[in-house]
Amino acid sequence: MASEAFTAVDESSFDAAVVRRPGLTVVDFWSVTCIPCKQLSRVLEQLVPELPSGVAITTVNADENPGLMDRYGVRGIPTLLFFKDGKVVDTRTGVDRRQVLKKAIEDHA
Numbered sequence: 399m400a401s402e403a404f405t406a407v408d409e410s411s412f413d414a415a416v417v418r419r420p421g422l423t424v425v426d427f428w429s430v431t432c433i434p435c436k437q438l439s440r441v442l443e444q445l446v447p448e449l450p451s452g453v454a455i456t457t458v459n460a461d462e463n464p465g466l467m468d469r470y471g472v473r474g475i476p477t478l479l480f481f482k483d484g485k486v487v488d489t490r491t492g493v494d495r496r497q498v499l500k501k502a503i504e505d506h507a
Contacts, residue, residue, distance in 0.1 A: 405456045410467050415456055417484045422507045423454045427477040429461050430467070435476040438493045445500055450507040480506050 407425075409416045416423045426442060428435035442455055449455075458466055458473050470479055470486065478487035479500070487506055494502070 404446070404461070405454065407456045407458055409463050412458070412463075415454075415482050418469065419454065419481075420483055421452045421454070422450075423456055423481045424503060425479045425481060426455065427458060427460045427467065427472050427475050427479070428456045429475050432475050434493050437503055438476040438478075441496050441499060443495065445503070448500065449503055450476060453507050454504060482506055 405415060408444075416425055424442075426435075426438065428439065439457075446455065460467055460472070466472070470478070474491050476491070476493065478488075478490045478499075479486050480490075488502065490502065
């Protein structure tokens, strides 16, 4: 089971890459200076080969895209938003253990 690779999105590409995309898209809001963000990124990278087909993981640099932070009420980072067919179905802030995160993704896929 392979998922689509990480894709970096910004305010101009977000709707096309996430909101209008069918299926599950996990959006990782992060910042360069955020150490937990780096930990979460490593966990997500490890999960990619194990995820169900059709699951996409996208990343949003929170510092460069404050409009997306406001639009979705993201107040802390790292934050993951789970979009299913363009609608937010789950939100997670902080770093989850690998197996917990894998199960959450599989549950929404």
